[in-house]
Amino acid sequence: MITRQAPSATTAGGAAAPAVLLAEVSRQFGEVRALDRVSFAVEDGEFFAMLGPSGSGKTTCLRLIAGFETPDQGTIQIHGRPMAAVPPYDRNVNTVFQDYALFPHMSVLDNVAYGLMVKGVGRAERHRRAGAMLELVALAGLEARRPAALSGGQRQRVALARALVNEPEVLLLDEPLGALDLKLRQQMQTELKALQRKVGITFIYVTHDQEEALGMSDRLAVFNAGRIQQIGTPRVVYEQPATAFVASFVGAANILSAEQAEALTGQRQSCALRPERIRLNGAAPAELQAEGTVLDVQYHGASTRLRVALDAGPELLVDCPSEREPAAPGARVSLGWPRSALQPLSPETPG
Amino acid sequence: MRSEGRAPFGLKLATLLGLLYLHVPMAFILLYAFTTDDKSYQFPPPGLTLRWFGVAWARQDIWDALWLSVRVGLIATLIAMVLGTLAAAALYRARFFGREVITLLIILPIALPGIVTGIALRAALNLADLPFSFWTIVCGHATFCVVVVYNNALARFRRTSGSLIEASMDLGADGFQTFRHVVLPNLATALLAGGMLAFALSFDEVIVTTFTAGQQTTLPIWMLSELVRPRQRPVTNVVAVFVIAVTLVPILLAYYLTRGTEHVAGGGR
Numbered sequence: 001m002i003t004r005q006a007p008s009a010t011t012a013g014g015a016a017a018p019a020v021l022l023a024e025v026s027r028q029f030g031e032v033r034a035l036d037r038v039s040f041a042v043e044d045g046e047f048f049a050m051l052g053p054s055g056s057g058k059t060t061c062l063r064l065i066a067g068f069e070t071p072d073q074g075t076i077q078i079h080g081r082p083m084a085a086v087p088p089y090d091r092n093v094n095t096v097f098q099d100y101a102l103f104p105h106m107s108v109l110d111n112v113a114y115g116l117m118v119k120g121v122g123r124a125e126r127h128r129r130a131g132a133m134l135e136l137v138a139l140a141g142l143e144a145r146r147p148a149a150l151s152g153g154q155r156q157r158v159a160l161a162r163a164l165v166n167e168p169e170v171l172l173l174d175e176p177l178g179a180l181d182l183k184l185r186q187q188m189q190t191e192l193k194a195l196q197r198k199v200g201i202t203f204i205y206v207t208h209d210q211e212e213a214l215g216m217s218d219r220l221a222v223f224n225a226g227r228i229q230q231i232g233t234p235r236v237v238y239e240q241p242a243t244a245f246v247a248s249f250v251g252a253a254n255i256l257s258a259e260q261a262e263a264l265t266g267q268r269q270s271c272a273l274r275p276e277r278i279r280l281n282g283a284a285p286a287e288l289q290a291e292g293t294v295l296d297v298q299y300h301g302a303s304t305r306l307r308v309a310l311d312a313g314p315e316l317l318v319d320c321p322s323e324r325e326p327a328a329p330g331a332r333v334s335l336g337w338p339r340s341a342l343q344p345l346s347p348e349t350p351g
Numbered sequence: 352m353r354s355e356g357r358a359p360f361g362l363k364l365a366t367l368l369g370l371l372y373l374h375v376p377m378a379f380i381l382l383y384a385f386t387t388d389d390k391s392y393q394f395p396p397p398g399l400t401l402r403w404f405g406v407a408w409a410r411q412d413i414w415d416a417l418w419l420s421v422r423v424g425l426i427a428t429l430i431a432m433v434l435g436t437l438a439a440a441a442l443y444r445a446r447f448f449g450r451e452v453i454t455l456l457i458i459l460p461i462a463l464p465g466i467v468t469g470i471a472l473r474a475a476l477n478l479a480d481l482p483f484s485f486w487t488i489v490c491g492h493a494t495f496c497v498v499v500v501y502n503n504a505l506a507r508f509r510r511t512s513g514s515l516i517e518a519s520m521d522l523g524a525d526g527f528q529t530f531r532h533v534v535l536p537n538l539a540t541a542l543l544a545g546g547m548l549a550f551a552l553s554f555d556e557v558i559v560t561t562f563t564a565g566q567q568t569t570l571p572i573w574m575l576s577e578l579v580r581p582r583q584r585p586v587t588n589v590v591a592v593f594v595i596a597v598t599l600v601p602i603l604l605a606y607y608l609t610r611g612t613e614h615v616a617g618g619g620r
Contacts, residue, residue, distance in 0.1 A: 066517075067520075068521075087525075088521050097514045097517070101517065101518035103533060103536075104537070114522050114524075118522065118528045118532070162522065
């Protein structure tokens with residue numbers, strides 16, 4: 001019932017319009033430029049993450065798509081339809097709020113059936129559909145409870161069911177797992193991803209957790225200071241970060257300035273080097289090598305992270321598998337890495 | 352939060368004395384409603400009787416005063432509930448120039464001495480050449496009743512998560528549907544509590560009423576006039592007991608209705 005066909009909305013050219021299209025969208029709050037000429041397109045059925053630190057504009061972007069804010073400049077289209085004058089309740093888009101925003105005076109079933117009720121769906125029909133949706137999110141049996149009598153994880157599922165029961169064209173999720181503890185968050189990540197595949201609805205997912213964004217999304221946009229730094233698949237964003245911000249926000253990275261890179265590699269080009277790409281006292285000869293002294297050792301379970309001061313100047317983080325007894329602080333080590341591990345960076349905010 | 356230590360004996364005694372001071376006079380009101388002596392209050396009462404309840408029941412002037420007070424209270428409360436809710440909603444949601452001033456102006460009537468409100472209203476009514484009537488009393492009472500409802504509604508708005516309204520809009524409800532299905536149910540107990548307090552305030556109001564009533568006599572005004580002529584004194588006490596009962600019930604109800612709503616409604620964590 002909730003599996004949707006490809007949308008019929010098409011552009012003049014005949015190709016399917018993207019589910020969501022933002023073109024040169026800006027939004028100002030007083031002195032603060034929350035979004036600065038942001039453009040991107042989300043394909044139908046895609047799991048699209050918006051990743052960034054707090055205040056980077058990702059939530060503003062979500063609220064613009066939902067219709068709670070209006071852009072100062074630029075246009076937003078949903079399935080090819082301009083959204084300029086369309087209020088939130090006329091957009092076929094639903095939101096899972098960060099604080100869930102469940103109606104405290106209604107039962108779980110009535111919360112889920114709310115969207116159907118205000119659209120005039122009959123009582124029996126809306127309760128049947130809400131019940132089916134609660135079953136989908138594994139909450140059958142809790143229909144009569146009030147939200148206050150649910151755990152955090154259960155509330156999260158109710159919020160999800162309440163949004164999905166309306167069969168939106170796009171589901172917006174605003175840090176939906178932020179309030180859950182780590183174990184539950186990891187479990188819900190898997191479930192959300194499975195759910196998205198099952199219902200085939202476009203998900204736009206806001207998070208500040210890079211692990212969440214990498215693990216769940218088909219593509220992600222990295223936000224900083226109101227601008228998009230990079231858009232790409234998780235693999236591309238992680239392995240070919242476009243800017244120093246992306247390299248250090250998504251995973252750990254050693255950022256080498258142009259001067260530092262020249263001393264190590266001979267090429268005057270600032271670049272990023274992932275700690276796990278560096279080999280310690282490598283058996284096989286590496287393309288690039290450097291000597292240094294271990295400053296600090298941190299045991300992380302599966303891997304151990306060393307901080308090494310190179311003789312050539314910069315400090316590098318090095319991740320090595322924990323199975324080997326690692327070097328102690330003060331030890332001399334030689335580091336090696338392939339040339340391909342160096343990812344050249346462009347200056348901040350390309351374009 | 353709560354200190355573990357026990358309060359010292361002196362503090363307990365002082366608290367007890369303070370509570371007695373507040374409430375023993377009421378016990379005397381109750382006691383002298385049953386006295387057989389109808390001229391003066393002597394202690395102990397020479398005898399106890401129920402006959403004043405019968406006398407009070409038979410007096411038409413008491414019934415007229417009571418009925419007027421009830422009507423004034425109900426209509427002033429109704430006006431206060433509509434205006435107070437609207438004002439609270441507007442001042443909670445909107446940010447505009449002069450917002451603080453308007454907030455102050457709404458709250459001011461309850462802070463102003465009733466005598467000032469009364470004189471001001473009387474002068475204004477005279478200037479406008481409006482005759483004193485039932486409606487002038489209602490308007491006088493509504494000035495402070497609005498504040499009570501406004502305060503209750505505003506406190507509830509503040510405790511209601513703002514994203515509830517957005518969630519409702521997001522799920523397809525327009526402004527009216529959101530008000531009916533989300534805002535009003537969340538406000539309901541606060542409005543009921545505010546309304547009951549407003550009614551209780553109106554029901555025992557003397558000063559503003561004195562200035563805005565013409566020939567009408569509300570129940571408190573009737574009691575005041577009875578004090579100056581000590582005929583059938585215990586009848587006044589019977590009415591006083593009745594007034595205590597009538598005002599206590601809504602206040603207790605209001606207390607129970609708003610109890611346990613200290614958590615932030617809709618804050619889902």
